Amino acid sequence: MNTHRIDDTQKRILHRLKIARGHLDKVVRMAEEQEYCINIIHQNQAVQAALSEIDALLLDNHLKTCVVENIKKGDAEGSINELMEIFKRSNGKKI
Numbered sequence: 001m002n003t004h005r006i007d008d009t010q011k012r013i014l015h016r017l018k019i020a021r022g023h024l025d026k027v028v029r030m031a032e033e034q035e036y037c038i039n040i041i042h043q044n045q046a047v048q049a050a051l052s053e054i055d056a057l058l059l060d061n062h063l064k065t066c067v068v069e070n071i072k073k074g075d076a077e078g079s080i081n082e083l084m085e086i087f088k089r090s091n092g093k094k095i
Helices: 001-032 036-072 075-091
Strands: none
Touching: 001 075, 036 075
16 A cells, blocks of 8 residues: 555656656746746746645655654654754755
């Protein structure tokens, strides 16, 4: 059952990465063609939103798999530290 979740999550992550790549390719084309700046910004925001969704999927999977396993093995502190580093980075703080 856990393997099914991982496989499904991996497919969803890869799908979202391809979507983000498509949006990014469009941003590059738009910039090369010197399209209207606001339109480029809108497309760039789509890239950022897609990447945020990917981060959320990855974090959800990590919490449900790796963190649970680490806690079972007695390494809760290591997982918490790892997650705090990611949290700090996402908020623009130096680690």
